[in-house]
Amino acid sequence: MAYSLKEVMNKPERLIGGHRMCAGCGAPVAVRGVLRALKPEDRAVCGAATGCLEVSTFLYPYTAWKDSFIHSAFENAGATISGAEAAYNALKRKGRIKDEYKFIAFGGDGGTYDIGLQSLSGAMERGHDMVYVCYDNEAYMNTGIQRSSGTPIYTDTTTSPAGDVLQGKQQFNKDLTQIMAAHNIPYAAQTTLTADFKDLYLKSEKAIYKKGPAFLNVLAPCPRGWRYNTPDLMKICKLAVDTCIWPLYEIEDGNWKLTYKPRKKLSVEEYLKPQNRFMHLFKEKNLHLIEKIQKHVDERWKELLKKCGEV
Amino acid sequence: MTATSANGLALMWEMLYIASAMKLPITMACVNRALSGPLNIHNDHSDSMGARDSGWIQIYSETNQEAYDNFIQGVRIGEHKSVQLPVMICQDGFITSHAVENIELMEDDEVKDFVGKYDPEHYLLNEKEPIAVGPLSLPSHTFEQKREQAQSMINAKKVILEVAKDFYKLTGRRYGLFEAYKLEDAELGIVVINSTAGTAKAVVDELREEGIKAGLLKIRVFRPFPADEIADALKNLKALAVMDKAESLSGVGGPLAAEIKSALYGKAHDMPVVNYIYGLGGRDVKTDDIKKVYDDLMEIMKKGSVKDTYRYLGLKE
Numbered sequence: 001m002a003y004s005l006k007e008v009m010n011k012p013e014r015l016i017g018g019h020r021m022c023a024g025c026g027a028p029v030a031v032r033g034v035l036r037a038l039k040p041e042d043r044a045v046c047g048a049a050t051g052c053l054e055v056s057t058f059l060y061p062y063t064a065w066k067d068s069f070i071h072s073a074f075e076n077a078g079a080t081i082s083g084a085e086a087a088y089n090a091l092k093r094k095g096r097i098k099d100e101y102k103f104i105a106f107g108g109d110g111g112t113y114d115i116g117l118q119s120l121s122g123a124m125e126r127g128h129d130m131v132y133v134c135y136d137n138e139a140y141m142n143t144g145i146q147r148s149s150g151t152p153i154y155t156d157t158t159t160s161p162a163g164d165v166l167q168g169k170q171q172f173n174k175d176l177t178q179i180m181a182a183h184n185i186p187y188a189a190q191t192t193l194t195a196d197f198k199d200l201y202l203k204s205e206k207a208i209y210k211k212g213p214a215f216l217n218v219l220a221p222c223p224r225g226w227r228y229n230t231p232d233l234m235k236i237c238k239l240a241v242d243t244c245i246w247p248l249y250e251i252e253d254g255n256w257k258l259t260y261k262p263r264k265k266l267s268v269e270e271y272l273k274p275q276n277r278f279m280h281l282f283k284e285k286n287l288h289l290i291e292k293i294q295k296h297v298d299e300r301w302k303e304l305l306k307k308c309g310e311v
Numbered sequence: 312m313t314a315t316s317a318n319g320l321a322l323m324w325e326m327l328y329i330a331s332a333m334k335l336p337i338t339m340a341c342v343n344r345a346l347s348g349p350l351n352i353h354n355d356h357s358d359s360m361g362a363r364d365s366g367w368i369q370i371y372s373e374t375n376q377e378a379y380d381n382f383i384q385g386v387r388i389g390e391h392k393s394v395q396l397p398v399m400i401c402q403d404g405f406i407t408s409h410a411v412e413n414i415e416l417m418e419d420d421e422v423k424d425f426v427g428k429y430d431p432e433h434y435l436l437n438e439k440e441p442i443a444v445g446p447l448s449l450p451s452h453t454f455e456q457k458r459e460q461a462q463s464m465i466n467a468k469k470v471i472l473e474v475a476k477d478f479y480k481l482t483g484r485r486y487g488l489f490e491a492y493k494l495e496d497a498e499l500g501i502v503v504i505n506s507t508a509g510t511a512k513a514v515v516d517e518l519r520e521e522g523i524k525a526g527l528l529k530i531r532v533f534r535p536f537p538a539d540e541i542a543d544a545l546k547n548l549k550a551l552a553v554m555d556k557a558e559s560l561s562g563v564g565g566p567l568a569a570e571i572k573s574a575l576y577g578k579a580h581d582m583p584v585v586n587y588i589y590g591l592g593g594r595d596v597k598t599d600d601i602k603k604v605y606d607d608l609m610e611i612m613k614k615g616s617v618k619d620t621y622r623y624l625g626l627k628e
Contacts, residue, residue: 045435060446068435071445072329088436099438 024230026220049111109150227276331366353593497526
């Protein structure tokens with residue numbers, strides 16, 4: 001069946017309004033996008049690492065989650081959801097549960113790239129039938145914009161401030177999607193919010209319904225930390241993919257596939273410019289740093305094209 | 312159901328608090344071993360003592376038979392409707408955990424009947440009622456939530472005794488909140504946890520033969536702490552030594568001593584109480600060491616008071 005935005009958008013919401021996420025935040029949009037891929041008749045147990053998403057959607061005594069939801073700690077969303085899946089299998093085997101359940105964990109980059117990596121890696125290695133979704137906003141936003149290993153080089157954060165001596169974070173971010181692909185799980189993909197939400201929907205559907213562990217890395221901009229105008233959320237996402245800073249691709253059963261190739265690859269400046277976290281890079285003395293970013297992005301893009309059989 | 316020890320337990324310190332706050336009746340074997348540093352692996356109680364305020368029921372075991380019996384009882388205690396708390400069953404690493412002992416086992420069916428089926432009131436995979444667990448809770452609610460958790464721990468004491476009663480009917484093996492050994496008419500007493508109780512009982516027997524009124528109290532249930540019952544059992548002693556196989560590095564003594572002294576306050580607060588830190592990092596404790604403690608207690612009794620109450624037993628000079 002062909003993808004229809006109208007049909008998909010008419011599905012009942014599973015993360016409902018009234019939560020406290022910021023205007024212009026990518027995370028709840030990403031979560032709703034993932035949950036839309038669930039068949040309406042299927043149940044889900046969702047979980048989240050400690051972070052913005054958790055504290056803003058499940059504030060006692062209210063929850064914005066229509067499905068069962070569990071949060072235990074910052075570092076163990078992978079273990080928590082894999083435990084729920086293991087319990088489900090045991091109860092199903094004993095005939096104590098009839099319905100079909102799906103298991104989805106959400107974590108920010110802090111809870112995924114850094115603190116929760118061990119827990120996530122273990123859950124993937126054990127082969128649970130679950131999806132782990134990283135909503136990657138490239139720093140610890142919930143606690144006040146501290147750098148993570150997902151923060152790109154030269155980003156101004158509160159723990160890697162741009163000043164007279166150093167120009168923001170001094171290290172490149174790690175490539176988590178490829179680290180997860182190296183677990184040889186049935187499905188790993190990188191996506192973000194696109195105008196028709198098709199990429200996110202199709203990848204979520206595969207991740208949820210393909211048997212075994214799956215990982216989705218969703219770039220989810222943060223207006224507080226990235227310092228863009230809140231209505232520009234979708235524009236920022238588009239620039240991320242059109243500059244090839246955040247390429248859209250998937251690895252299904254070991255096959256690498258590029259799911260979007262920009263007609264015209266834009267220069268990284270276009271993505272950096274509307275975000276004040278990169279403002280310092282546009283000073284005369286720092287322009288060479290933008291060149292360094294461009295060089296890095298070009299190299300990574302070339303490698304990816306090769307992996308995806310595009311060259 | 313799970314098991315852990317030493318640094319593995321400490322690594323999950325945060326989860327201990329979360330598990331008990333979520334009212335999850337987990338049963339966990341904690342094989343007591345020294346917490347780093349230095350890295351050691353041998354027996355002391357620094358691991359579970361460090362977790363004493365994490366909201367878990369803690370039950371200690373002198374022998375493998377006790378560890379086995381406590382574990383079976385622990386499941387029912389934790390799952391009781393008025394409790395719903397995780398339970399840590401502790402025993403001494405290596406000294407008993409790696410010892411060969413004959414123990415009486417129960418039949419599987421007997422254990423299953425005794426433990427019963429776990430039917431939680433609310434759970435994540437309930438098709439009729441999706442629930443959310445582990446919220447962010449703010450000052451408007453957390454205080455009341457903690458009070459409820461405290462009530463569960465208070466309720467546990469009665470349940471532990473009820474379960475022990477049923478266990479006795481089934482096996483003939485009797486358990487209480489603690490074991491009082493020749494304590495009734497004793498003048499000199501020690502309080503001890505886990506396998507050292509066995510060593511100390513041998514010393515008590517020897518002393519009794521010499522006409523010395525020695526006795527001991529072996530802790531079984533440390534959380535909830537049966538303060539009143541312990542104070543009643545100890546209050547007629549003339550001198551008391553509390554044996555801590557864990558340092559709390561408070562500058563004044565170990566964790567068990569702090570609990571015992573606070574229990575005695577108002578009931579027998581004139582009693583001279585001395586605290587021995589012993590056996591850290593698996594240092595062997597022999598009958599001669601325990602004998603030394605009773606010798607010291609004899610001196611203290613004669614004098615009627617004690618000044619240096621924070622002592623190390625068997626420290627190399």
